[in-house]
Amino acid sequence: MKVLEAETHNGSVLIDTVDEELEASTHNGSITVGAYNGRRGSARTHNGDVTVSATPAASGKLAARTHNGNIRVRGAGRLDLKTSTHNGRVW
Numbered sequence: 001m002k003v004l005e006a007e008t009h010n011g012s013v014l015i016d017t018v019d020e021e022l023e024a025s026t027h028n029g030s031i032t033v034g035a036y037n038g039r040r041g042s043a044r045t046h047n048g049d050v051t052v053s054a055t056p057a058a059s060g061k062l063a064a065r066t067h068n069g070n071i072r073v074r075g076a077g078r079l080d081l082k083t084s085t086h087n088g089r090v091w
Contacts, residue, residue, distance in 0.1 A: 001015075001016075001017060001018055001019060002018075002019045002020045002021070003018075003020055003021045004018050004021070004022050004023070004024070005023045005024075006023070006024045006025075007024070007025050007026070008025075008026045008027075008029060009026065009027045009028065010026075010027065010028045010029065011026060011028075011029045012026065012029035012030045012031070012032070012048065013025075013026055013029065013030075013031045013032070013043075014032050015031075015032065015033045015034065016034045016035065017034060017035040017036075017037065018033060018035075018036050018037065018038050018041065019037045019038065020037075020038050020039055020040075021038055021039070021040050021041065022036065022038050022040070022041035022042065022043065022062075023041070023042050024042070024043045024044075025042075025043075025044045025045065026045045026046075026048060027045065027046045027047065028045075028046065028047045028048065029045060029047070029048045030045065030048035030049040030050065030051070030069065031043045031044075031045055031048065031049075031050045031051070031052075032049075032051045032052075033051070033052045033053065034053055035053060035055050036052050036053060036054045036055065036058050036062070037054075037055050037057040037058055038058055038060065038062070039058075039059050039060035039061075040060050040061055040062075041060075041061070041062040041063070042062075042063045042064075043062075043063070043064050043065070044063070044064070044065040044066070045065075045066045045067075045069060046066070046067045046068065047066075047067065047068045047069065048066060048068075048069045049066065049069040049070045049071070049072070049088075050064040050065070050066050050069065050070075050071045050072070050073075051071075051072045051073075052064060052072070052073045052074070052076075053074045053075060054073060054074065054075040054076050054078070054079055055075060056075070056078070058075065058076075058078055058079055059078050059079065060079065060080060061079070061080045061081075061082070062076070062079045062080070062081050062082070063081075063082045063083075063084075064081070064082070064083045064084075065083070065084045065085070066084075066085050066086075066088060067085070067086045067087065068086065068087045068088065069085065069087075069088045070085065070088040070089045070090070070091075071083045071085055071088065071089070071090045071091075072090075072091055
């Protein structure tokens with residue numbers, strides 16, 4: 001998918017592949033992206049984890065935020081990564 005926008009209030013967001021832009025949010029649930037090839041992305045949740053697997057094609061900015069949960073971004077070497085969590089870990 002080139003551009004993906006997903007929003008839910010009570011539920012998780014599971015995404016296979018994003019090729020350009022990502023905008024995913026949920027209040028109660030996690031966000032998982034299997035293959036992020038993008039150039040601009042945002043993944044935010046209040047209660048849940050954010051997990052993104054960036055491919056070597058990924059570049060640009062990626063923001064990952066959660067209040068109660070962990071953030072894990074794999075392959076983030078080429079990304080301008082911004083993370084934020086209140087009660088959790090970033091790795």
